[in-house]
Amino acid sequence: MSPTAVDRVAAVLREQILDAQLDAGTRLVEGDLVEAHGAARHTVRAALRALADEGLVTIAPHRGARVAGLDADAIVALYELRAALEVEAAHLALAKHGDVLPPSVHEAAEVLARACGRARPGWPTVSRAHADLHTALVRAARSPRIEAVHNRLTAQTRLFLLQVRPHYTFARLADEHLELVDDLERHGPEVLRLHLRAAAGSVVDGVLRDP
CATH class of the missing domain: 1.10.10.10 (Winged helix-like DNA-binding domain superfamily/Winged helix DNA-binding domain)
Structure with missing residues (x-):
């Protein structure tokens, strides 16, 4: 259409x-x-x-x-919803792929790392690559309903990432997500909850200090 x-x-x-x-x-x-x-x-x-x-x-x-912007309450609410969806998706993805993540997730992490590692990283490219990685993780769960709800959060997640931006370098963003994919296979889905909580916490702290 x-x-x-x-x-x-x-x-x-x-x-x-x-x-x-x-x-x-x-x-x-x-x-x-x-x-x-x-x-x-x-x-x-x-x-x-x-x-x-x-x-x-x-x-x-x-x-x-x-x-729109995201205030502290909205950031916490978004974290809670993303955690509920993405942690369960990670659990399903690992269970359905023999405790490893499929190549699509690893490839998405590498795309993000390359975007961050360019001589002059472009924020639009990095933002989309970050969203694509989290989407790839959810898709790996092979749960259409989780994926459908998660897709509706994509725009707000990218809006949230704009507020994360001052707290992260491109190198740190790349390293943390490569480590996240590795740790999911080593330690299981709860590392994703900690990852999401840390990102939300960095922004909420900033919002509370400087409303």
Whole structure:
């Protein structure tokens, strides 16, 4: 099915938000977006509503739309949901593949490491590679329902990673995820819970210090 005008506008805005071209709190003025995208006003409104459903935009009566951020409560809630899904997915993946992870997970980790190891790493590429690794891990569980719910978190997970960014170097991000894949096979799914908790904790601490 070909993308609609709403899909196209939403896709452009989504990537601008997730690639850090639009900061949290940035106003999204309908008139400006109509002109920038050559779209009808109702198309822009529908695109903004779609992004609001994904948690990337907030829309307030009489105040319009803004790029969403994640406060401490939202980060903790996202961590709890991701942990529930991803730790169970890791458990299933290991059980179904003889206590090892399939090549697709190892390959995704290597892609992330290469993206981080470039002379000038690009944040959009790194962000997508990070999301692809966690998606590969969930897919390895071969549980369509877990995968379907996890897919709906992809945009918020990348939004969260924007807040992790100041706390990590590219090298650290690569090393931790290569180590994560290795440790999952050595020590089991609980290492993934610790990994997710550590990432959330680094951002929540920062949010609490500097609201």
